[in-house]
Amino acid sequence: MATAVTWEDTTMRITVLTVPDCPHGPPARERIDQALDGRRAEVELVEVADEAEAARFGMTGSPTILIDGVDPFAVPGVPASVSCRLYRGPDGRVEGGPRVADLQRALQVADAAADCGDLPMDAAGRAGRGRLAPTAGGLRAVQQAVLRHFAATGRAPGPGDLDDIAASHGRGAADVLAELAAEDFITVDGQGRIRAAYPFSALPTAHRVRFPDGTEVWSMCAVDALGIPAMLDTDxxxxxxxxxxGDAITVIAADGQMDWAPPAAVVYVGQRPCTGSAADVACGALNFFTGRRTAHIWAGQHPDYAGKAVDQTCAEALGRAVFGSLLTQSGPA
Known part of the structure; x- marks a missing residue:
């Protein structure tokens, strides 16, 4: 059952997923109103009755809040569920819904992503189809296993590392990897070895990401690098x-926030006017720059790429939008 409150000229859709009679549903709705602070939005209240509906809607406990279809508070690895959901704030306190300040921050990120909507990101986002593989044929299970292997080890898994997960879906790892490559979820070489699994690269690139445990990975591009902390829910x-x-650029991600050095750093977002994998069409243009001046210089030197320099908020939002949910959804696509 769904009820909706709608204002005209809305650009944002907020969905509150709850089980029937959830005591945390009304407070969550009130906090959303406080976070919106008068801005126009479409708010839909949806009651979810069973696990199948939870998987279909992307609900990982009651209440789950989706902003433009994305759960900004998703925890990697948590399956779809109709159980009670609790939210832990930065101070460690557990509540039945996200705090107003957390909702406000999530709305700001969603706004930034919407503001960046005119960017040439077709290749990076698979022409609107997204970077999350479908569940059929074990594609999503293998994709997520590949991403977790990269995150844990800093390198690509070999087919042998994926045999068991592929076999659980009645397939061979090589066949699944070939299908993932055909749909541009990964790239492979002539021997079927993984060379990239967006956002990770098995080969050295200009963009390095270091985790708190010391593990280091290469990312395919600047936007990919910015999406990794959100995807893994890590500093x-x-x-x-x-x-x-050649000047150094550093982005420190901590507690969901990012601190850039130098402060004027930007990201150039662009792609070639052709078809192909994101690695071929877009990744060469998605770079960090110390400021807009050098980004414009680079753009002039590379007229085959169409795009523009974007600010830090927009770049962070793009990373979250493309990669943030890759490990949080395990049910049906």
Whole structure:
């Protein structure tokens, strides 16, 4: 059952998923109103009756809040569920819903993602189809196993590392990897070895991400690097360099926030006007720059890429939008 409160000229859709008579549903709705603070939005209240509906809607406990279809508070690895959901704030306190301040921050990120909507990100986002593989044929299970292997070890898994998970879906690992590559969820070489599983690269790139346990990974591009902390729900240190000057750029992700150095750093977002994998079409253009001046210089030197420099908030939002939910959804696509 769903009820909706709608205002005209809305650009944001908020869905509150709850089980019937959930005591945390009304307080969550009130906090959403406080976070909106008068701005226009479409708020839909949806009662979810069983596990199948929870998987279909993307509900991982009651209440689950979706902003434009994305759960900004998703915890990696948590399955769909009609159980009670609790939210832990930065102070460690557990509540039955996200705090107003957390909702406000999530709305700001969603706004930034919407503001970036005119960017040439077709390749990076698979022309609107997203980077999350479908469940059929074990594609999503293998994709997520590949991503977790990269995160844990800093390197790509071999087919042998994926045999068991592929076999559980009645398939061979090589066949699943070939299908994932055909749909541009990963890239492989002529021997079927993984060379990239967006956002990770098995080969050195200009963008390095270090986790608190010391593990380091390469990312395919700047947007990919910015999406990794959200995807893994972890702190991280991102290091890169300006392609024009060689000057260092550092982004420290901690407690859901990012601190950039130098403060004027930006990301250029662009792609070639052709078809192909994101690695071929877009990744060469998604770079960090120390400022807009060097980004414009680089753009002038690379007229085959169409795009523009975007600010830090927009770049962070793009990373979250493309990669943030890759490990939080395990049910049907």
């Amino acid at each position: 991280a240190v991102i290091t890169s360099s300006d392609p024009v000057t």
